[in-house]
Amino acid sequence: MEWTRKKLIKSYLEFFKSKNHKEIPNASLIPRNDPTVLFTTAGMHPLVPYLLGQKHPLGKLLVNVQKCIRTTDIDEVGDSCHHTFFEMLGNWSLGDYWKEGAIKHTFEFHTKILKIPLERYAISCFAGDKDAKKDLESAKVWESLGIPKERIAFLPKKDNWWGPAGNTGPCGPDTEQFYWVSESKPPKNFDPKNKSWVEIGNDVLMQYVKNEKGEYIEAAQKNVDFGGGVERTLALLNGLDDNYLTKIWKPIIEKIEKLSEKKYEDYKKDMRIIADHVKASVMIIADSGVPSNSGQGYVARRLIRRAIRYGRNINLENFITNVAEPVFNIYDDYEHLKEKKKEIMEELEKEEKNFSKTIERGMKIFEKISGKKLSGKDTFLLYQSYGFPIEMTIELAKEKKIHVDENDFRNELKKHQELSKTASAGTFKSGLADNSEKTTKLHTATHLLNQALREVLKEDIRQKGSNINAERLRFDFNFPRKLTAEEIKKVEILVNKKISESLSVKREEMSLKEALSSGAGGEFGTKYPEVVSVYTIENFSKEICTGPHVKNTKQIGKFKIIKEESSSAGVRRIRAVLDPKTQED
Numbered sequence: 001m002e003w004t005r006k007k008l009i010k011s012y013l014e015f016f017k018s019k020n021h022k023e024i025p026n027a028s029l030i031p032r033n034d035p036t037v038l039f040t041t042a043g044m045h046p047l048v049p050y051l052l053g054q055k056h057p058l059g060k061l062l063v064n065v066q067k068c069i070r071t072t073d074i075d076e077v078g079d080s081c082h083h084t085f086f087e088m089l090g091n092w093s094l095g096d097y098w099k100e101g102a103i104k105h106t107f108e109f110h111t112k113i114l115k116i117p118l119e120r121y122a123i124s125c126f127a128g129d130k131d132a133k134k135d136l137e138s139a140k141v142w143e144s145l146g147i148p149k150e151r152i153a154f155l156p157k158k159d160n161w162w163g164p165a166g167n168t169g170p171c172g173p174d175t176e177q178f179y180w181v182s183e184s185k186p187p188k189n190f191d192p193k194n195k196s197w198v199e200i201g202n203d204v205l206m207q208y209v210k211n212e213k214g215e216y217i218e219a220a221q222k223n224v225d226f227g228g229g230v231e232r233t234l235a236l237l238n239g240l241d242d243n244y245l246t247k248i249w250k251p252i253i254e255k256i257e258k259l260s261e262k263k264y265e266d267y268k269k270d271m272r273i274i275a276d277h278v279k280a281s282v283m284i285i286a287d288s289g290v291p292s293n294s295g296q297g298y299v300a301r302r303l304i305r306r307a308i309r310y311g312r313n314i315n316l317e318n319f320i321t322n323v324a325e326p327v328f329n330i331y332d333d334y335e336h337l338k339e340k341k342k343e344i345m346e347e348l349e350k351e352e353k354n355f356s357k358t359i360e361r362g363m364k365i366f367e368k369i370s371g372k373k374l375s376g377k378d379t380f381l382l383y384q385s386y387g388f389p390i391e392m393t394i395e396l397a398k399e400k401k402i403h404v405d406e407n408d409f410r411n412e413l414k415k416h417q418e419l420s421k422t423a424s425a426g427t428f429k430s431g432l433a434d435n436s437e438k439t440t441k442l443h444t445a446t447h448l449l450n451q452a453l454r455e456v457l458k459e460d461i462r463q464k465g466s467n468i469n470a471e472r473l474r475f476d477f478n479f480p481r482k483l484t485a486e487e488i489k490k491v492e493i494l495v496n497k498k499i500s501e502s503l504s505v506k507r508e509e510m511s512l513k514e515a516l517s518s519g520a521g522g523e524f525g526t527k528y529p530e531v532v533s534v535y536t537i538e539n540f541s542k543e544i545c546t547g548p549h550v551k552n553t554k555q556i557g558k559f560k561i562i563k564e565e566s567s568s569a570g571v572r573r574i575r576a577v578l579d580p581k582t583q584e585d
Contacts, residue, residue, distance in 0.1 A: 003237040005230060005248050006333065009065050009089075015113050016063035016091045019105060024064045025527035029287040030296055032466065032523060038296050039069035039284075043090025044204075044225045049546050050094050051170055051206065051223050057509045057531035060096040065089055065230065069280060071299055077276050078269040080235075080242040081198070084303065085280035087230040089201075095221040102203045102224040103141045103175065110177060110201065114237060120180040122190035122197055123147055126161060126173030127154035131216045132208060135160075138175045151190045159192070162204040162225075170219060172207035179236050200236060201228035244272055251326035252279065259322060260314040270310045277307035278323045278348075285344045286337050288465070290568070291351045304351045309389045320352045321345050362388035366396055376408025383413070438470040440548040441556045441578060444505060444537070445495065446473050448553070449576065450521065451541040452494040453477060456487055463523045464571050472562070472577045479572045483564050495559045502554040503538035507547070510534055520544050 013023055027046040029039050040046065043066035050056040066088045076082035093102060110116045123142050128134030139152050154160075163171030180186040182196035190197065206223040208216040235243045244253055244264075252275040253264050264271050281291075281303045289296035291304060304320060311319055324345065328337055337344075362382055369378060374397055382388035390409060397404045446466055454461045457479065465476040483491075510518070512528050520534045522544040535549055536542045550556060558579040567573035 003234055005087075005234060005246075005330075008230060008234055008237070009087075011113050012065065012089050012109070013063060015109050016061075016105070019061070021061040021063040021091055022058040022529075024058060024062050024529050026064060026066055028526065029067055029069050029283060030289055030465070032526065038299060039071075040066065041068055041070050042066070043068070043088045043227060044092070046546075047092060047094075049548060051225075053221050054547060055509075056094060057533055058529050060094045061092070062094070063091040067283060069284060069299075078273050080244065080272075081232055083231055083243070083280075084276050085283045089226070089228040089230060089233070091226045093224040095223065097224065098222055099137050099205055099224075100141050102205070102226065103138060104145070106177065106201060106203055106226055107142075107145050114233075116179060116200075116237075118146060120186055121147065122151045122153070122178040122180070124153045124155050124160055124176045124178070124190075124192060126175075127156050129157055131157075132161075132173065135173045135175065135205075138173070138203075138205070142175070148188075150188050153190050153192050155192060163206070164210045168210050168212055170206040170208070170223060171210050171216070172205045172219075172222075174202050174204045176203075177201040181236060181241050198232065198236065200233055201226060244268075244275065248330050249275060251330060252323060255323055255326055256314075256316070256319075259319050260311075260316050262314050267314050270313045273310045274307045274316075274323060277303040277310075278320060279327050281307070281320075281348065282324050282327045282337070282344055285347050286334075286340050290347055301351060304348065305355050305389075308352060308355055309392065312392070318352065320348045324348055359388070359392075362392075363396075366393070369402070372402060374402050374404045376405050376410070376412045379404055379406075379409040380412035383409075436470050438578075439468055441550055442468050442470075442473040442576075443547070444549045444553065445499075445556050445559055445576070445578065446475055447535065447537055447541045447543050447545070447549075448495045448498050448556075448559070449473070449475055449491065449574065450477070450543065451537075452491045452498075453479075453574075456490045456494060457483075462521070464567070465523070472575055475574045475576070476567045476571050477574075478570060480570055482566070483572065488561055488564055492559060492561050498537070498540055499553045499556045499559060502552055503540060504552055505549050506536045506538070507549070508534050508536070512544075515544055518542065 017023065027040055031037060031040050031045060037045070043064060044051065045066075047056070047062070056062065067085070068088050069085055071084060073082045074084060077084060091105070110121070111118065125138045126132070126135040134154065139154070142152055143149065160174050160176065161171070162174050163169065177200050178190070178192070178197040179200045180196055181198050184196075187194070204225040204227070206219060206225065209219045210216050231243045231246070231248060234246045234248065235241070238246060240246060243249060253271055256271045256274055257264055260267075281300050284296060284300045284303075285291070289300050291297050291301040293301070307320065311317070328341055331337055365382060366388075374393070379390060379393050382393055383390055390406070394404050394406070446468065450461065450463055459479065461477050461479065463475070464478055467474040509531060512530055512532050515532050515534050516522070518534070520542045522528060528544060532544045533546060534542060535545050535547070537553065556578060559576060560579065561574055561576045563575040565573050
């Protein structure tokens, strides 16, 4: 019996619904109100406020299948199992069942629903260290289910520990499940270093909270987060040791084979990278990550250009949209892909044409280079300023019998990466989501801004996106033109007036239908669960939101708009800050 993507997802959701879990929507790849990461990297990402203790409108037991983007493993893409875009099976207990319940659910799903034979199953648990004890509890539960001691490995923090996402917050051991992929008989003992043991799932057990002193204390609310990759699970269930042979990849690979007139067996790495990067680009653009020189758009641009570069290795030209075509059929259950297909294809085609021009410009620069040696700085200039891949530089240099100092180039690249890392440290230091006091105040100020824009501009203003950190807020909204200086001033005055009126901020839970009929606003294009949190700022604003918020507007302080600009066609962007001297704690 062949497992398909849709069958796996349906089986997973139905199993956990039978265990009283409520399904939550598949969130956008571009996180809402979270400046700490560019993309949704895991199913837990949209749930951060609830992992920190806020009550979820649908209760303590949740399940979904979440689309994710991870770029940390980009150098691994090209092997049989790493992907930039993937779907994650996820279920959560927010202070409900604990280790025993989590492990029993995972075991039952793997062995009863997916029919994974026990002889091909192995487990890892946390070995313990100075911060936290050895996780014997989880091991005992696994043993009670029939897993022999020889198949349970205790591994250190680098292998079996999650979090905290930032410097402080929830964290704890995890227990991972492995599947023996080789056709040979599985060994009696589980050796995690043996590549034939492939991870199929992971239960993260948020047992501790790391405080500002660096101490690990027992968490008041203990959470469980299970994660399992759809792509990898599908390959294993179908007896394949290569994810790209499953039906969620094969049509793309076959299209590349047809266009290049080459066989996958002979060009695996090139074809895998092309397939992966094109699929990821389609998904990023679908969630408004239009190719650009910053943020999510920059990642989309780099992925498309990387795909083009590897396409050159197999003589592909003007191929991106053709390779993208099968993605829409594979994921035909994603309505937004159908709706945005024309726009996505246009962006891909435009980006490919632009990169062709970039290559031409780089070629002209290259032609001007004289001498018998190309320094690292020259090579890096071609790479950084013209998007000219190092491999292409080396290839052209060989033709002209010019030596490329690759080590010097790597040093220049490393220096640049260190500078970038330092520059972005402030963005990422808060962790998965910043729920600090300053961010909370700015979050509430965003609601005031949204309503003030409606009242001043007399239009049906809808939020199109936001990004908030401890220093400033950024708010995108639909509007056809630049705001006048007078309009900006009126908005600012109205927001500050409402802050000074000491308005109460109240949170309620209600059905989505009830929330919308009561006049509560929401972010355009966002999928909401059946039950939602609604925040009302006394007689002024009413929005569907997950938080966090202040209790009273007087806590916010003085609001100041520092910039108003275009974000994209028909969308304006406002950046604003708060004066720390005026904030009341």
